[in-house]
Amino acid sequence: MVLVTTLIGTEAMVRDRLRVWRAAGVDTVRPYPAGQTLRARLDTLGRAMELVREVDGRS
Template sequence: MVLATTLIGTEEMVRRRLGVWRDAGVDTVRLHPAGETLDDRLQTLGRAVELVRAA
């Protein structure tokens, strides 16, 4: 069981990695969005949701 990882790379690389996880049966991903302010973190979280949907 993997308890933590980091998604680093281009959006395409992250999208592909999320697709691999989905194909492997992963159905839950917990995100801890980066950013110095709440607005930064919310923006990062929103983009992550878009990438998950596109995977």
């Protein structure tokens, strides 16, 4: 269940999950980026935004 409802794993896994959600009509994602420091969390958030743009065709 965790893998189906969260964006965890490799970038390929996250990209695939975003595609599944997009196909199901999901148009809003609320990220909680992982990281030990603020910088790490911001980096994770930035990469997540890039993956969303890729899936959405706006890369």
